[in-house]
Amino acid sequence: MTRFVSPGFHASIQGMPADFEISPLITPVTPTPSARPQMPSSGGGAVPPMRRRSNQLLKWLILAAAGLFVLTVGSLWWGGSSFSDKGVSIALQAPDHATSGDEITYTITYRNDTKVPLTDIRFRLFYPEGTIVLKDGAPTTPESEGFTVDQLDPGRSGSQEVKAILVGDKGAMQTARLKTIFRAGTLRSNFEKESTATTTITALPVTLTLAAPPTTVAGQAVQYVLDIRNDSGADLSDLKVTLAYPDGFVVQKMDPNPSSGNTVWNIESLNAGAGKRIRVDGALSGSEGEAKIVSAVIQRNLNGQYVDYVRTEAFTMISSPLLSVSITPAGGRDYVAFPGDVLRYTIAYANNSRFTLLGLMLGVKLEGDMYDTSRVDVSPGFFDDATKTAVFDAASVPDFSALPPGKSGKVMLSVPLKAGLSGGQLGGAKSFFVKATARLATSQVPTGIDGNEVFAIDSVVTKIGSQPTLTQALVYDGGAGSGPLPPVAGQETSVMVRWQLANPGNDVRDAKVIATLPAGVVFAGAPTAAQGTAPVYDRTRNTVTWSVGTLPFGTGNGTPRYEATFKISFKPSESQRGQSVPLINGATLTGTDAFTGQLVQATLRNLTTDNIEGHPNDGRVQ
Numbered sequence: 355m356t357r358f359v360s361p362g363f364h365a366s367i368q369g370m371p372a373d374f375e376i377s378p379l380i381t382p383v384t385p386t387p388s389a390r391p392q393m394p395s396s397g398g399g400a401v402p403p404m405r406r407r408s409n410q411l412l413k414w415l416i417l418a419a420a421g422l423f424v425l426t427v428g429s430l431w432w433g434g435s436s437f438s439d440k441g442v443s444i445a446l447q448a449p450d451h452a453t454s455g456d457e458i459t460y461t462i463t464y465r466n467d468t469k470v471p472l473t474d475i476r477f478r479l480f481y482p483e484g485t486i487v488l489k490d491g492a493p494t495t496p497e498s499e500g501f502t503v504d505q506l507d508p509g510r511s512g513s514q515e516v517k518a519i520l521v522g523d524k525g526a527m528q529t530a531r532l533k534t535i536f537r538a539g540t541l542r543s544n545f546e547k548e549s550t551a552t553t554t555i556t557a558l559p560v561t562l563t564l565a566a567p568p569t570t571v572a573g574q575a576v577q578y579v580l581d582i583r584n585d586s587g588a589d590l591s592d593l594k595v596t597l598a599y600p601d602g603f604v605v606q607k608m609d610p611n612p613s614s615g616n617t618v619w620n621i622e623s624l625n626a627g628a629g630k631r632i633r634v635d636g637a638l639s640g641s642e643g644e645a646k647i648v649s650a651v652i653q654r655n656l657n658g659q660y661v662d663y664v665r666t667e668a669f670t671m672i673s674s675p676l677l678s679v680s681i682t683p684a685g686g687r688d689y690v691a692f693p694g695d696v697l698r699y700t701i702a703y704a705n706n707s708r709f710t711l712l713g714l715m716l717g718v719k720l721e722g723d724m725y726d727t728s729r730v731d732v733s734p735g736f737f738d739d740a741t742k743t744a745v746f747d748a749a750s751v752p753d754f755s756a757l758p759p760g761k762s763g764k765v766m767l768s769v770p771l772k773a774g775l776s777g778g779q780l781g782g783a784k785s786f787f788v789k790a791t792a793r794l795a796t797s798q799v800p801t802g803i804d805g806n807e808v809f810a811i812d813s814v815v816t817k818i819g820s821q822p823t824l825t826q827a828l829v830y831d832g833g834a835g836s837g838p839l840p841p842v843a844g845q846e847t848s849v850m851v852r853w854q855l856a857n858p859g860n861d862v863r864d865a866k867v868i869a870t871l872p873a874g875v876v877f878a879g880a881p882t883a884a885q886g887t888a889p890v891y892d893r894t895r896n897t898v899t900w901s902v903g904t905l906p907f908g909t910g911n912g913t914p915r916y917e918a919t920f921k922i923s924f925k926p927s928e929s930q931r932g933q934s935v936p937l938i939n940g941a942t943l944t945g946t947d948a949f950t951g952q953l954v955q956a957t958l959r960n961l962t963t964d965n966i967e968g969h970p971n972d973g974r975v976q
Contacts (some may be wrong), residue, residue: 357408362838362969365697366619368375368763370873372601374379376569389406391489392615396814407487411533412771419827437466437468437469437470437538437539437541438468439538439545441468442466442467442545442896443463443467443549444462444464445462445463445464445534445536445549445551446530446532446549446550446551447460447461447463447472448460448530448552448553450552450553450554451556451770453518453557453558453559453586454520454522454523454557454558454559454663454664455519455520455521455559455654455663455664456520457519457646458520458553459515459517459805460479460515460516460518460530460551461513461514461515462477462513462514462515462516462532463511463512464477464511464513464929465511466506466507466509466511468508468538469507469508469510470508470539471505471507472505472506472507472536473504473506473536474502474504474536474537475503475504475505475534475535475536476727477501477502477514477532477533477534478498478499478500478531478533478534479499479500479516479531479532480497480531480533480658481496481498481499481530482519482520482522482528482529482530482553483652484520484521484522484662484665485519485520485521485528485530486521486656487499487516487517487518487595487660488519488656492656492657492659493519493656498849500505501850511514519656520553520555521663521665522555523555523558523665523666524555524557524558526552526554526555528552528554528555529550529552529553530550530553531548531549532549532550533547533548534547534548534549538637545674545823546596547621549569552766554666557585558585558588558664559566559584559663559664560580560582560583560584560585560586560590560593560624560652560663560664561583561585561632561664562580562581562650562664562665562666562902563580563583563666563815564579564580564650564666564815565578565579565668565815566648566668566669566670567670567812567813567955568670568671568791568811568812568813569672569809569811569812570638570670570672570673571672571673571675571678571760572638572639572641572672572675573637573638574637574638575606575635575636575637576635576637576638577634577635578597578599578634578635578672579631579632580595580597580631580632580634580650581629581630581631581787582621582629582631582632582652582773582898582950583627583628583786583949584624584625584627584628587626589623589624589626590623590624590625590654591622591623592621592655593620593624593652593653593654594618594620594621594652594653594654594655594660594885595618595619595620595621595632595650595651595652596617596618596619596650596652597617597632597634597649597650597651597653598617598648598649598651600638600648600670601640601646602639602646603636603637603639603648604636604637604638604639605635605636605639606635606637606838607633608632608633608634608635609632609635610632614828619632625861625863625948626861627906627907627948627949627951628861628863628903628948628949629948629950631859631950631951633890638670638672639660640672641672641852642672643673644671644672645670646669646670646671646672647667647668647669648667648668648669649666649667649668651664651665651666652664652665662781671811673810673811675706675707675833676707676709676803677703677704677705677706677707677711677794677795677796677808677809677810678703678704678810678811679682679701679702679703679716679793679794680701680702680812681699681700681701681718681790681792681814681816682699682700682701683698683699683700683814683816683871684697684698684699684700687814689816690816690817690819690947690950691788691816691817691818691819692771692818692819692821692859693724693818693821693822693858694771694772694773695770695771696769696770696771697768697769697770697790697822698766698767699718699767699768699769699814700765701716701718701764701765701766701767701792701948702763702764703757703763703764703765703794703837704760704761704762705757705758705760705762706760707763707800708759709800709803710757710758711756711757711796711798712755712756712796712798713754713796713797713798714753714755714757714792714794714795714796715745715746715747715748715754715794715795715796716745716746716751716754716765716792716794717744717746717792717793718732718790718791718792719741719742719792719793720742720743720744720769720789721788721789722788722789724771724786724788724818725769725772725788726769726771727739727741727769728768729769730768730769731767731768731769732744732745732746732767732775734750734751735747735750735751735767736750738951744767746765751763751765753781754801757934768960771818782949783947785859786818786859786949787815787816787818788815788816789814789815789816790813790814790816791813792811792812793809793810793811793812794809794810795808795809796809796811811884817949819947819949819954821861821956822857822859822862822865822905822909822942822943822945822956823857823910824853824854824855824856824941824956824958825854826848826851826852826854826869826938826941826958827851827852827854827965827967828851828937828938828961828963828965828967829849829851829966830849830850830966830969831967831968834849834850834921835849835850836848837846837923838976839966839969839972839976840963840972840973840975840976841924841926841973841975842926842975843926843927843928843930843961843976844925844926844927844928846923846924846925847924848878848921848922848923848924849921849937849966850919850920850922851920851921851938852917852918852919853867853889853900853917854910854915854916854917855902855905855909855915855916855917856909856910856911856915857906857907857908857909857910858907858908859907859947860947860948860949860950861904861906861907861948861949862904862945862946862947862954863945863946864903864945865886865902865905865945865954866901866944867918867941867943868899868900868941868942869897869938869940869941869942870895870896870939871896871897871898871922871937871939872936872938873937874924874925874927874935875922875924875936875937875938876922877920877921877922878920878922878925879920879921880919880920881918882918882920883900883916883917883918884914884916884917884918885916885917886900886901886902886903886916886918887901888900889919890918891920898920900912902945903946904948922935922937922938931976932974932975933975934962934963934964934974934975935962935963935973935975936960936961936962937961937962937963937965938961940957940958940960941957942956942957942958943955943956943957
């Protein structure tokens with residue numbers, strides 16, 4: 355064995371026994387002449403520390419370079435993995451509420467709060483159904499329209515306004531939808547955002563009330579009644595009303611006559627608060643259970659083209675001919691009532707079948723704020739306050755226990771109207787209508803008859819006309835009068851006449867107040883009027899006339915009453931001692947209800963010196 359002592363261990367082996375041997379880790383090999391001589395490795399073949407550290411550093415550099423390469427390629431390929439469309443804000447704004455037919459503005463706003471530019475931004479606005487958009491002055495009804503923004507740099511914003519006319523029924527929620535598609539930076543994919551805005555139709559400029567019989571027998575005559583009222587607060591002109599009849603309806607009579615065909619009525623003008631009524635009579639056929647819809651639309655002229663303003667509809671069900679019922683107020687189905695009136699309804703019924711109908715029940719539902727249901731008279735039935743329905747059953751009407759074929763009968767119902775309209779009721783046209791609906795039915799269906807019920811329905815709408823009030827007073831105190839009071843024979847006394855008007859109902863056109871002065875009473879002048887013309891005296895007729903013009907609905911209910919004054923004088927004769935002196939006779943208000951077309955008239959009692967305000971005991975001539 356060859357002994358080999360490593361120089362590096364020389365110091366560490368001093369003092370060891372002489373025969374101590376260390377076997378080398380690598381046996382030296384004698385190189386051949388052609389081979390490169392190898393230097394012996396320190397430590398018997400271990401890699402030197404400097405070289406080891408160099409190898410490790412090289413490995414880490416290679417790994418770092420590879421990672422950086424992967425990140426660079428990934429960034430270039432997917433690019434913008436940090437982009438979020440939350441930094442892109444797009445909004446659609448519109449008014450919360452509007453009147454049908456109003457022009458509103460949709461505002462589109464957009465902003466880029468990201469770090470990359472947005473390109474090819476495409477906006478598309480989808481309108482609510484029936485929306486009207488003006489294009490170069492011409493009305494159109496597009497479902498949608500859009501625009502494009504080529505580029506929006508970081509931190510930049512923009513906006514766009516779109517004007518449109520909304521049309522809808524009262525309470526309808528009209529929702530517009532905005533869809534936006536765009537690209538961000540160098541990304542290959544598109545991004546998409548949506549926004550909506552809802553506007554509620556809170557009022558109608560023109561109220562349409564379309565009445566149709568709820569049910570009819572096939573081939574039976576029906577009547578459609580369309581009431582039109584201008585609630586806009588301003589006069590309207592150049593309107594057009596169009597009716598669309600259901601299939602199976604044959605027109606027989608129309609009032610007034612239409613302007614075109616049997617469906618179109620032109621309205622040249624409709625003053626604020628005024629109304630019109632259209633009646634169409636005809637026969638309606640169809641299958642049992644089929645709903646027949648009639649619709650009405652009022653249009654206005656917008657830049658030479660008629661566009662929808664307000665729409666409404668009603669339907670009639672073709673019912674079984676087994677049973678019939680009708681409800682009619684005293685005075686007829688076209689009767690116009692007034693506040694304070696009592697409506698007396700007759701409900702007629704008949705069994706048209708060949709069967710005896712058992713267990714019938716009749717309900718009469720009352721709809722309308724003007725009914726005073728606290729004083730309804732429904733004897734012999736009963737009234738359900740919760741549902742506002744009068745109920746007649748077999749206990750109150752013996753016929754309803756078993757109604758033989760061909761048998762008919764009737765029951766009565768009366769309900770007063772409230773004496774006046776409250777302030778809250780003035781807000782809508784429903785205050786000027788009441789509706790009663792009668793429904794007669796039985797669930798005991800005869801054998802061989804399809805269905806779970808045999809029934810019949812009828813309803814009637816009653817318009818409520820104006821009932822303005824006229825009050826008059828004789829005023830002496832506060833400088834209004836002069837001369838002795840109590841009056842003295844042979845001496846002149848003057849007083850002031852004051853007229854006041856209030857109107858809780860419909861507008862009254864051509865309103866005027868006229869009164870007669872008795873013999874011996876002189877018109878003393880000083881006429882005044884806050885509205886209309888001042889009172890005028892006619893010597894030939896000895897009358898005083900106050901021409902008011904239009905008396906608006908709601909006058910005196912939250913607004914001042916209309917008022918006029920003038921003075922009169924009188925000189926009692928000796929023959930009138932101990933008597934009161936007549937001062938004014940027959941003061942009467944006349945006019946025309948702008949909605950119903952009915953004549954309005956209110957007459958007051960005559961006044962004497964006994965009626966001077968504050969002087970009830972000073973009327974006798976001294």
